[in-house]
Amino acid sequence: SQTIHQWPATLVQPVGSPLSLECTVEGTSNPNLYWYRQAAGRGLQLLFYSVGIGQISSEVPQNLSASRPQDRQFILSSKKLLLSDSGFYLCAWRFGGLDEKLFFGSGTQLSVL
Amino acid sequence: ELKVEQNPLFLSMQEGKNYTIYCNYSTTSDRLYWYRQDPGKSLESLFVLLSNGAVKQEGRLMASLDTKARLSTLHITAAVHDLSATYFCAVDLYNAGNMLTFGGGTRLMVKP
Numbered sequence: 102s103q104t105i106h107q108w109p110a111t112l113v114q115p116v117g118s119p120l121s122l123e124c125t126v127e128g129t130s131n132p133n134l135y136w137y138r139q140a141a142g143r144g145l146q147l148l149f150y151s152v153g154i155g156q157i158s159s160e161v162p163q164n165l166s167a168s169r170p171q172d173r174q175f176i177l178s179s180k181k182l183l184l185s186d187s188g189f190y191l192c193a194w195r196f197g198g199l200d201e202k203l204f205f206g207s208g209t210q211l212s213v214l
Numbered sequence: 215e216l217k218v219e220q221n222p223l224f225l226s227m228q229e230g231k232n233y234t235i236y237c238n239y240s241t242t243s244d245r246l247y248w249y250r251q252d253p254g255k256s257l258e259s260l261f262v263l264l265s266n267g268a269v270k271q272e273g274r275l276m277a278s279l280d281t282k283a284r285l286s287t288l289h290i291t292a293a294v295h296d297l298s299a300t301y302f303c304a305v306d307l308y309n310a311g312n313m314l315t316f317g318g319g320t321r322l323m324v325k326p
Contacts, residue, residue, distance in 0.1 A: 137316075144318040144319050150313055203247070203314055206256060208255070
């Protein structure tokens with residue numbers, strides 16, 4: 102069976118510090134991978150998606166970047182965090198075919214102070 | 215640009231009552247998903263609706279899809295406290311990334 106791991110669960114960082122959130126998927130190959138952000142009490146905003154190694158698409162201009170160095174690894178990064186980067190970050194995956202639901206990781210609560 | 219709107223945004227109801235959450239979307243799609251999120255937790259998949267007229271039921275929840283009206287409903291029957299959570303609908307876009315666009319969520323509180 103497939104599993105998705107996301108860490109850390111909680112992170113408190115000062116403004117201007119770097120960020121690295123990691124997500125890995127097990128039990129499948131060539132998944133589509135996604136990073137979403139959820140502001141407090143709000144819906145989900147798609148930040149990045151990837152259909153393969155080294156292939157990253159961004160949905161919104163922002164202070165963040167993403168990389169996919171391996172087939173089942175997706176990393177979200179920032180060189181200098183802003184206060185507005187605070188939120189709940191969710192990694193997700195789905196099979197590459199159509200009609201498949203998203204499976205979400207457990208999320209990272211990021212607080213930038 | 216695809217827009218997905220849910221209403222109501224917040225719903226407080228008594229146990230034993232029925233209610234419906236609505237999800238409207240702005241462009242053609244026949245793939246719609248419902249998710250549940252408990253406070254501070256990740257999202258859990260509830261239903262996948264893949265065609266016009268699709269209806270899925272699980273316990274006290276029933277979801278339906280009308281692609282012509284671009285509308286999905288999540289009906290709650292005889293609500294119980296355990297159903298308290300935030301519910302999201304999400305619509306699929308036909309593109310290379312197979313992205314889901316989420317509605318803003320409906321926060322449901324079921325009071326004893």
